[in-house]
Amino acid sequence: MQFTLMERMWFADFEDDEAEEKAAESLAATVGQLRGVLPVPDVAAKLVSMVNDPDYKTSDISDLITTDAGLSSRILRVINSPSYSLRSECKSISHAVVLLGAKTVRETAVALALLGVFDDKTGYGELLLQHSSMVGGLANKLATRVSQLHDIDVYSCALLHDIGKLLQLQADESYVELLKSCDGADQVHAKERELYGYDHAVLAGHVLAEWNIPEPLPTAIAWHHKPQRAIEANDQTTAIIAAVRIADQLAYALTRDEVSMEETIRAVVQDPCAEYLGLSLADLQDLWPELVDICSDDDLSFAA
Numbered sequence: 001m002q003f004t005l006m007e008r009m010w011f012a013d014f015e016d017d018e019a020e021e022k023a024a025e026s027l028a029a030t031v032g033q034l035r036g037v038l039p040v041p042d043v044a045a046k047l048v049s050m051v052n053d054p055d056y057k058t059s060d061i062s063d064l065i066t067t068d069a070g071l072s073s074r075i076l077r078v079i080n081s082p083s084y085s086l087r088s089e090c091k092s093i094s095h096a097v098v099l100l101g102a103k104t105v106r107e108t109a110v111a112l113a114l115l116g117v118f119d120d121k122t123g124y125g126e127l128l129l130q131h132s133s134m135v136g137g138l139a140n141k142l143a144t145r146v147s148q149l150h151d152i153d154v155y156s157c158a159l160l161h162d163i164g165k166l167l168q169l170q171a172d173e174s175y176v177e178l179l180k181s182c183d184g185a186d187q188v189h190a191k192e193r194e195l196y197g198y199d200h201a202v203l204a205g206h207v208l209a210e211w212n213i214p215e216p217l218p219t220a221i222a223w224h225h226k227p228q229r230a231i232e233a234n235d236q237t238t239a240i241i242a243a244v245r246i247a248d249q250l251a252y253a254l255t256r257d258e259v260s261m262e263e264t265i266r267a268v269v270q271d272p273c274a275e276y277l278g279l280s281l282a283d284l285q286d287l288w289p290e291l292v293d294i295c296s297d298d299d300l301s302f303a304a
Contacts, residue, residue: 027198031206034167040211043068044113047106048212058102062094065109074112075105082293083137083155104153110213111156118166124176125169131251132162137294138247141287146277148239157220158244160208164200164221167207168192189225201225216240224248227273242273254295261288 040048046064050056066072072093079090079100090096097105120126139158143149165188168175178195182188192199205222216237223230223241230241246268253264265284268274284291 026196027203027206030168030171030196030198030203031210034171034207038117038167038170041113041117043071044110045212047110047113048214050106058097059094061102061106061109062092062097065093065105068113071109071113071116074116075109078108078112078136078155079105081137082290082297083140085141085290104155107153107156108159111159114160114163114211114213115166118170120169122169122173122176124179125166128162128165128169131255132159134251134255134295134297135159135161135244135247137297138250138291139243141290141294142243142247142277142279145279145283145287146239146243148236148277149243152236152240154240154243157217157240158247160204160217161221161224161244161248162200162204164202164204164207167203168200186225199225220244231272231276239277242276245273246271246277246279250291251295254292261285 043064047061050060050064065075075093075096076090078084079096080086084100086099090099093105115129115132118125136155136159140155143152143154165175165179169179178191179188182191189199189201201224202222205218208218208221220237220240223237224244227241227245230238249268249271250264253259253267265281265288268284269279269281
């Protein structure tokens with residue numbers, strides 16, 4: 001079996017061709033199943049196609065988003081949340097475009113629209129959405145201190161980083177038992193590889209590519225449990241993945257019953273991803289009150 005370069009990169013941690021082939025086959029079957037179950041929302045599909053149209057106007061974005069009242073409301077809740085720290089309330093999509101730019105609003109809308117297709121039958125999906133919302137807000141805040149992430153949308157990637165778990169949950173309600181049996185994100189990833197031959201990150205990357213979601217989102221999400229591979233690549237995707245990884249660590253730490261600022265920050269700055277981004281002890285100490293504020297937001301379900 002021949003694989004594309006992207007597939008080889010995604011399956012590079014398998015030691016032999018047979019293991020890689022089995023993983024690809026099991027993944028292909030799951031992707032095929034999910035494509036029929038979860039169609040891309042109409043507004044998201046139109047927004048994605050808009051970026052490839054050289055003649056689209058900024059006003060076209062706000063006009064399209066406002067046709068979906070629920071999506072418009074979710075976008076405004078995100079933009080008015082602590083992760084953006086706006087000086088005054090944003091009350092319309094057109095105002096959001098002026099404040100943040102058409103690209104940021106478009107990419108946020110696509111991410112929120114994609115998350116909106118899930119039907120949570122287990123009750124666990126809401127917890128995943130809350131965590132994803134938290135990671136999105138934290139990554140957005142961290143990006144304000146990272147020069148590589150200026151003018152790059154890290155929020156949508158962070159918000160969608162666990163969409164593969166939602167996809168698995170949609171296909172198999174028993175998947176929730178795997179989630180409950182693991183303590184920490186990387187444990188889930190390892191157990192999925194053992195049981196399925198692939199993990200939620202790779203699954204999400206393939207599905208997003210099938211949905212024609214543009215890069216760097218599919219690759220960044222596919223690699224978010226492979227930071228060393230991303231660091232070796234040393235491109236725009238690397239900085240996004242590193243920010244998502246650090247935000248994910250902070251989200252888990254800040255939702256524990258007892259949180260030590262000193263311990264948490266010292267652990268985070270020792271991570272190679274923090275080093276790659278140039279995040280210092282002083283940066284995180286300075287941001288700490290805002291990070292806590294994001295995780296204390298009473299409305300973390302705005303992604304749903």
